[in-house]
Amino acid sequence: MNIDTKIDRLIEAGWYVLDSEFDDRALAHWKKTTSEFLISFLGPRHLVTESFICCWKSKSDPETFLQPNNCEKIQ
Secondary structure (H helix, E strand, O other): OOHHHHHHHHHHHHHHHHHOOOOHHHHHHHHHHHHHHHHHHHOOOOHHHHHHHHHHOOOOOOOOOOOOOOOOOOO
16 A cells, blocks of 8 residues: 555544544544554654554543653653
């Protein structure tokens, strides 16, 4: 799959979250899609990839979704 298709899927997942008013399933799909994109684009050990996965792995409540977890500092 080329990068344009991956970016399109990421955007679609984001729209799905907004259209669903932050439904838990939509959020889970967006987080999975974003994680897969970051891993394929930057690699699994890239700082951005690790930070995203760490900070959002347990967020499912729409009220707290945009507040990062207190993760260990990734170096």
